[in-house]
Amino acid sequence: MFSKKNLKLLTDPINKNNPITVQVLGICSALAVTVKLEPAVVMSLSVIFVMAMSNVVISLLRNTIPKRIRIIVQLVVVAALVIIVDQFLKAFVFDVSKQLSVFVGLIITNCIIMGRLEAFALSNSPKRAFLDGIGNGLGYGAILIIVAFFRELFGSGTIWDIQVVPEKFYQLGYANNGLMILPPMALIVVGVIIWVQRSRNRELIEE
Amino acid sequence: MKFLRKRVDKIKPHFEEGGRFYFLHSVFDGFETFLFVPDHVTKKGAHIRDAIDMKRTMIIVVLALMPALLFGIYNTGLQHFIATGQPQEFWPMISYGIIKVIPLIAVTYIVGLGIEFAFAQVRKHEISEGFLVTGILIPLIVPADIPLWMLAIATAFAVIIGKEVFGGSGMNILNPALTARAFLFFAYPSWMSGDKIWVSGMMSGEGIIDGYSGATLLAQSATGASNFINGFGEKVSHLEMFIGTIPGSVGETSIIAILLGALILLVAGLGSWRIMFSTLAGGIVMGLLLNVFAVNSAMEIAWFEQLMLGGFAFGMVFMATDPVTGAQTNKGKYIYGFLIGFLAILIRVLNPAYPEGMMLAILLMNVFAPLIDHLVVQQNIKKRLKRSVSSVKS
Secondary structure, three states: OOOHHHHHHHHHHHOOOOOOOOOOOOHHHHHHOOOOHHHHHHHHHHHHHHHHHHHHHHHHHOOOOOHHHHHHHHHHHHHHHHHHHHHHHHHHOHHHHHHHOHHHHHHHHOHHHHHHHHHOHHHOOHHHHHHHHHHHHHHHHHHHHHHHHHHHHHHHOEEOOEEOOOHHHHHOOOOOOHHHHOHHHHHHHHHHHHHHHHHHOHHHOOO | OHHHHHHHHHHHHHHOOOOOOHHHHHHHHHHHHHHOOOOOOOOOOOOOOOOOOHHHHHHHHHHHHHHHHHHHHHHHHHHHHHHHOOOOOHHHHHHHHHHHHHHHHHHHHHHHHHHHHHHHHHHOOOOOOHHHHHHHHHHHOOOOOOOHHHHHHHHHHHHHOOOHHHOOOOOOOOOHHHHHHHHHHHHOHHHHOOOOOOOOOOOOOOOOOOOOOOOOHHHHHHOOOOOOEOOOOOEOOHHHHHHOOOOOOOOOOOHHHHHHHHHHHHHHOOOOHHHHHHHHHHHHHHHHHHHHOOOOHHHHOOHHHHHHOOOHHHHHHHHOOOOOOOOOOHHHHHHHHHHHHHHHHHHHHHOOOOOOHHHHHHHHHHHHHHHHHHHHHHHHHHHHHHHHHHHHHO
């Protein structure tokens, strides 16, 4: 299961081939759910689940799906999984589910999922597709969590809704950065992550 | 002078490649060219001999900003002394203003130049002079009481995200000074808007006369006041608005000082009269349009009052004319400037949540400037192509 080649499927999307910072996919949800850490983590877990499961299902069906209707089949599979996730969240973490609102439903349209189904699951074994799904989900989640961490820390002074910036700072004149809560800052934070990543790994810089 | 030159020449080898302080070479280069006219010449391409270079350009813009700065220092003191009911003597007011404003300038320069130096070092290019102007623009467009750490963060944001990620001075899409202001406006709204921040000392509330209101005229226009009043509720005359003895950002209040700056820019040929003229035209047109369709009190403000409110004049003279972020083609400049003036008044009046429409209008048009230029150039190409085709035919 964890040969070097398979391990690469898992680790590549986290750094070198990250769906957000390298392929620049799935940006919309990265902007929307990263104001606080908690929804970002829940969103990441949901995407990891949907991605891995849909990759496995499509990979199992890959020889039976007629080429012409494959997108529809993929959508049905993803939609079914997303509904499961949505119902699960509503049942067990209702508050977070309310915060995430439509963005759980919109996982269906997440470009990363469709991209991996098309590019990977349709031509690989279920085992490899599963690892690829987990890897890409983790890559997506990692960026989401980094962005959410900074946005929550500087925007609200909290982490996971626990106050971390001491009250003393506020008395001394510190103020939360309101721009961090607005969507543009998510884009800028993602941009800074891309910048840092590319200056560390020069192979990623395009000509 | 000769002595200095000798000293500089003596330590120069240390900063050249292989020297002990090579890692500081761009800092050295910056200071050397600051002291002496550089002797490097263009090696290839077109040679244009002209006495003006970046340093001279920038220093003239800084000079043009001096009237606004000096008046800002005076006005900071004046507003504080009025609000606290102290006797308005000239020198105490000036010294109060200096104590308030000079730290703003110092913090901006230290943070901004520090980052510029660091980037020049890492990217191995010369330190560009662009920040000389940005560093004095930023203090002029913030309230005098802004906390210095906020100013430092905003400056860092503007220099890094607004400028260096695009490749440094000359490559930036957005005006760095306005980027800093926009950052402050959205990040710390309670320190950039409201009726307490614009008069120095009101935020801490010491010694302020009871019931004194520090609302700017712009804020009054947004909340639908029928005429402009000062802190005591007396009517503000047009002359006061023109001279600038009203609350506001440090350098934006005095139309006279700004016009003086505009004169310097125009005489030196550094600011584009096309942009200034068309911005003014855009503002007048929108002001008149709103007056015609006036349905609320904000729309009833006379067009010439709109031009004197808030940062319109300052933005028109010093921000819209930024040669890097503005339109480059002559026809493009008219369109660019007109839309700035037009949108500034529009945003200001129709969206009271953002009374400072000038900042947003300029930033928006900064983004569109390359598009405007592209269209103008394409149109010209098409026109000339047509002409050449028709001449071939005949």
